[in-house]
Amino acid sequence: MAEKNTKGAISIKNVTKIYDPEGVNVMAVDDCSLEIKSGEVCMIVGPSGCGKTTLLNAIAGFHSITEGEIYLDNEILCGPNKPLADQGSDRIVVFQHGALFPWKTLQENVAYGPIVQKVLPKNEALDKAGGLLEEAGIGDMMKKYPGEVSSGMARRAEIVRALINNPKVLLLDEPYRAMDALTKSIMHESLLEVYDKTNVTIFFITHDLEEAIFLGDKVVVMTTRPAKTKLILDVDIPRPRNYQVLSSEKFRVLVNEAKDAVHEEAIKAFEAGERELA
Amino acid sequence: MIAKSEPSNSQIVLYKIGKALKTPTPYLTIFGVSLWLGAYYLFCEGWRLPLFNKLPGPYEVIVEWLNPDPDWGISLYSPEYHDHIYYSCRRILIAFAIATGIGVPLGLFMGWSKKFRDYSFPILETLRPIPILAWVPLAILMFSGLETPVIFLATLASLFVTTLNTLLGVNSIDESYFRAAKCLGASNTDVFLHVVVPGALPFIFTGLEISVGVAWFSLVAAEMVSGEFGLGYMINDSYMNITYVSMVIAMLTLGFFGWITSAFVRWVGNRMMQWRVKALALEGR
Structure with missing residues (x-):
């Protein structure tokens, strides 16, 4: 785990995902494109149920995509001829509710x-x-x-x-969602420590903007369903980071920059009042 | 930190007994049983209520049970009684083993493979609601002798329970365990062995506890209709011969062995699912 990671670049090109439960088409992701460099921490922020997890599921190979392509290190994961990516240990998911085998x-x-x-x-x-x-x-x-x-x-x-x-990529699906603020801060520091050691590419889904800016190199704000990128924010706070960052001027400026975009989408999502998709 | 040696087994047992005595459980149990026995005594032997006047009271039953020279023919000391117990237990053992051996794998495959479930589920659902007594004529037509039809009936009843519970057990497993296993590079066989089987175990054992009880129900029903030995036969035979004391003895014996068998299944389940026992213990259960 000591060697620095040079793999794990993800390239999402014009991905669209349409679900059709009960014959009614629901567009979860609409023409979404995103480039993630190897060893980058990419934070995906958006309102609940906006289609963030759909994107993660497509990368992990849990769900197929309707249009577009996803590449990992220039090799195609899924595309028009192969809508469902193979599941593999090069992309490992850490689940929202935890999935350690209880037995x-x-x-x-x-x-x-x-x-x-x-x-x-x-x-x-x-x-x-x-x-x-x-x-x-x-x-x-x-x-x-x-x-x-x-x-x-x-x-x-x-x-x-x-x-x-x-793994080349670590896919985290709101892993700290259910935790209290104190535990969460400890989890953040330990994740940063892990990242500083391994430099693994991280694709991290959250709806917590401050968490996203604190952990990420890049914060992608998604629109409400159908999801596409609304705003991409580069976080140029140097690593290694610790909790002092949270009170820095730079952090505050970045939060302010993204806050309006996130809030706007949150209101749209709330007003649409649709049931969250898995 | 102070080094502490692990407590020995006897210390743990003593600790557990001591702790149990501080809870209301043992006292409530004793109270409940006494209340039941007291009511039974009063109804039959005390007040002699008309509803109960043909039934032997608890005192009479206990005296007969412990009588080396029984008035009505059957007590703890009579070899015939032991034969009845032996035959019923043997049938339960065989029936339960066959039902578990077929039902658990069947349920696991039905839960795991949608295709297999599509083939087999309608058949299971059609056969399952048919009461076991309705199978009796068919069992007698199909199998010769007295032993096989009885075992067949007991097996059939518990087979359905085991299969259905195992199937539900597989369905209850959180999708993320399957995904996690796949992410970590597990093959389909690995997923079956390391996710489907252990994940379904809690439901399987709940099913087995019920199924061993169901096996007793149907065994007794079958023994009453056809059979030569067994506790069900003993109940019916005592009734026919108007030896009601023996009938009650057989009923209580049946209850006792039914309880022992489910307790045994529960014990095996807890041994196999330490992970669950420990997690539940922390929740105070």
């Missing part, structure tokens, strides 16, 4: 990827998993089941479970 200990969870991919024998995978959990500061917890630890611990272990596979 495996934290250590077994983390070792799962290398074991099923047969890159390491079981013992070595478990040893490596233990080591990584130790590094992440939750070594004491590794023999526990996810149901026995706090949500913060579980989420941290889930990120370790992703990183042990050396």
